[in-house]
Amino acid sequence: MNDVTAKTRYHHGDLRQQLITATRALVEEKGPDGFSVSEACRAAGVSTAAPYKHFQDRTEILQAVAMEGFGEMTEAFHLALKDKPEGSLAAIAAIGIAYVRFAEANPEVFRMMFAFKDKTEAMEASGMGCYGVLLGQIAAYLGQDEIDEAVLALGFPLWTFVHGLSFLSIDGKCETGKAVLTMEEMVVEATRRLLSEARPA
């Protein structure tokens, strides 16, 4: 009763989410251009016209997958922070590690999340939600509430680093003798170096 959830009834009830899920799996399997709406339809057991009741076009489905990705990433950040002292280097590094791990676990979705030519408001917002978690910890690290230039001046390079590391990792550049440290070590080390010279007090 659980796996092919439907198709006893004509009205399927949950097609939107099921298409997102199917699309996500297909994208992860074959990349965003290997994916076809038709194939997602076959997976969900509906006709190829059905998706257009829920999405404007192919792109909108992919955007929905990307949004789901940002949501999960934000969750992962909060999870990573659970046992870390607020505003500690450990907390900041933990976010970085969670970032790269998300990318490694969902490489094609991760790529997609940043590759849209025309991003919607909603997507920008999800992205900023994610980034905000990092900035919050850095503000705490600096002992302030407000997210001002000082926070950005530290946060942006750190984001840059973990973003780059994510891409290199999913493109297989971390294994082949190109790196020396493990991913986690690199994030910790970079956090230390990129945040040093801050918090002069």
Added chain:
Amino acid sequence: MNDVTAKTRYHHGDLRQQLITATRALVEEKGPDGFSVSEACRAAGVSTAAPYKHFQDRTEILQAVAMEGFGEMTEAFHLALKDKPEGSLAAIAAIGIAYVRFAEANPEVFRMMFAFKDKTEAMEASGMGCYGVLLGQIAAYLGQDEIDEAVLALGFPLWTFVHGLSFLSIDGKCETGKAVLTMEEMVVEATRRLLSEARPA
């Protein structure tokens, strides 16, 4: 006599390169999935079947574009090194800046260069050629010829940083109040910080 180079003669003489050029322009304009072989054919003034005499499939055309990209990037590195002392921080930062500038000037091609699911040997090699230029300068910075672990331990984080910065920049994250410094300043600063504590002598 120069721009539409052909089509007086049946044998076109230069179709392979012309398709690569047309594809590159189209990819830059609409992204790699907006691109269609057919459209490149129309641009080159040949039938839609012609490309298959030069390339196995659509993907192989895109790969050729990516390879061209790596070639240009390597060139850009050498150019950037022209007036910099061998192995200086300035030289190393100049490569980083050239890296990001290439990405900014060719965002979609840049994305593609790293996004292939199955990379060919040739592509891996082009990529390593590029990376090698950076590693060479870092070796020089450390006063050695050989590219050993010490060189990688510095080179990889730096690559990571400029790679990340490239992606953030082409995704428009550098303008919108998320960053504080200019791209060039960030690269110089990161170079300094990520290479500090090295060269103990």
Added chain:
DNA sequence: CTAACTTAGTTAGAGGCTCTAACTTCGGGG
């Protein structure tokens, strides 16, 4: 110089994709 071969084009068409139009099913509110 020419015949034979090879290379690089051509047209035709199969099969897959996205998306629209028009129709159908079914659940819910008055």
Added chain:
DNA sequence: CCCCGAAGTTAGAGCCTCTAACTAAGTTAG
């Protein structure tokens, strides 16, 4: 209970990739 709207359906237009079979032109060997 009937009607309406939401969420399916089938049919099909128009685009795409790639193949098969053919043809034009350049190259080489005798």
